Amino acid sequence: MTEQNLLQERIQLFHDTAEFKKTKRIPQISNFFTWKILDSEFTLSEALFDYNKMEKVVCDFHERYNFDAYTDLGTRNPVRVTNALGGYHYVIDDEKEVINIDDQVYFEPEEYPELIENPIKFIWTKVLPRKYKKLREKDALNSFKIATYEFLAYSEYNQRIIEKFVKEYQVPTLMNMQGGVLLHPLEMLFNFFRGIKGLSLDLRRHKSQVLEAIAVLEKMFVEPALAALDNPGSPTTVFDAYTAFLAHSILSPKQFGEFYWPTLKRIIDKLVATGKKMYIFSENTMLQFYEYFQDVPKGHLIIHVELDDIFEARKKLPNICFAGGMPADLLGYADEQTCIDYAKKLIDEIGRDGGYIFSQNKMMSFRNDCKRENLLAVTNFVHNYNG
Amino acid sequence: MIDLKELTQAISDLNEEKAFQILQEFVAQHPSQEDVRKIIAACQQGMIFVGEMFDSDDYFVADLIFAGELMSRAVEILKPVIYRTNTKNIGTIVLGTVEGDMHDIGKNIFKCMAEAAGFAVHDLGVDVEPQKFVLKVKEVEPQIVAMSAVLTVAQRAMKNTVEALKKAGLRDKVKIIIGGNHITEYSCERIGADAFTTTASEGVSICEKWVLGASLHFAAPACLNKDGKSLQSL
């Protein structure tokens, strides 16, 4: 097989799996984040502050484990960019091997009307200066310049690593980061503006304003991304769109119907109309909302589950392709055979007829999330096992 | 005297307007200490109902966070009249999210419910080093140490905290409960805690059982669930 074929083969494998076609083998996605660094010769800060080192980390990782696609190529925590702006949101502790980041709360509920009136102005004049200390200081312009260089360097690394993976390793990108990210407006409120506590209170105290904010943010950010789905998909990318569920974890099924589903439904309708596929990284659980997803046509959604029982998910939603399932608890603490047995069970029970992508349940971040010998054994087993 | 049932109902319905109105009227009446005790009990009962409704899937995380906020505001309103009241105190808990972990939503929910059940809770916050637990335990001599974490890495910090308590000669003086949604029987054993849970209300039941039930000094190395059964036998 020529090299070029391997890239195509991988993409085809993902597409066939998402469309519930029986495949030769089960595709594997790496859900490894900072664990990759702990598995390398570098410390967290060495790799996070030096793109050449990070490049070595992710390349060595690929050469060692040979996944078919990656949720992260060392770009999840852009420490240099936020630090240049005085954000210092990421506190790296090399001794304890953790990254600390706090809830992000940048406006008060009284300010919803301002956000609703003109979100771009509000974000630039209120949210960003609060988030980034240096934008409030005297030589803000200079800091902004430095941050722009840092951002360019970050983008350049992004570009370079993606290219290297596509050309050298024949590994497609999992999602199209430019334009393909369809973050739900409620996720924006949750992750960037109001934090988990703030939003929980707003849902009750400021319900109509939350709904209005969702509407304007949808117009501003989601609609252009939806329009982009009319274009043909990228030939080196597996899935056309990507989103993450986090904010859903605080909602009741009824609130999900009010705050979340309407925008999500519009996204899904567009995917179906344009014949596209979206990868959803679903933190916590999502099966409490399964009824909403029952009628989504097959072949459009891939949901990566964390705390949901993936076997039950398969039964409840036979129309959805699932990813995940391999527990960090086993990879980190059990022996090789136990891990392989569990991987086999996953494939036998939910992977035989397509609709299942092998991956880890958690964002693998810490040393005890995995042991090298277990990961080698499991990736190797899954690569060669065909059910 | 105001209608206690109505207050309990307003709190369990998360109807803050109504609850605050009742509480403000109450404070304005220069209530007796006995009445203050009753009104606090009514608030706590409301929180217990909230917990039950979370267990039965009628309330979700946002509702619990809201309930926590409602309770702390209620306490604010009552402050001018509760300074001399001894509310029921069934035991003392030292609580914290362990070192390396900044997630505090679950911890705060447990705190709220434990307080509603009558515990005095000393909350050390997030990213709490083992030594901080040790110092607080020495200072307030709690019956229970409660640790929270949702990061897998934090299991190590939980274990370190248990070790630190051992080293300080405090391990046998307290019961240790750990909580967080990835905690399992295995992690509980590894860590050397006395009990684990993935829901706040079960955690409170276990703590209640410890302080109201058997003596604290029985030797039970295995992890227990709320029925007091060893998990190995489940």
Ligand code: B12
């Ligand atoms: C919200 C959230 C955040 C918020 C936290 C806000 C806050 N103030 O807490 C923010 C955005 C800041 C955040 C940051 C990060 N997060 Co985070 N986060 C979450 C998320 C989505 C929800 C957590 C939550 O609050 N759940 C709701 C509460 C109510 O549930 P709970 O904690 O389990 O509590 C219940 C019970 O367990 C129990 N309980 C809890 N504690 C206690 C204690 C006692 C004593 C008792 C009795 C009971 C009890 O009572 C509660 C109610 O019943 C989870 C996903 C998940 N699986 O949970 C990821 C998750 C925990 N995060 C994760 C990660 C990786 C991170 C980051 C490292 C990301 C990064 N690289 O920047 C940082 C780490 C920061 C740090 N050092 O802690 C991963 C952890 C993976 C792993 N390997 O462990 C998760 C699992 C996501 C994933 N899919 O992989 N996160």
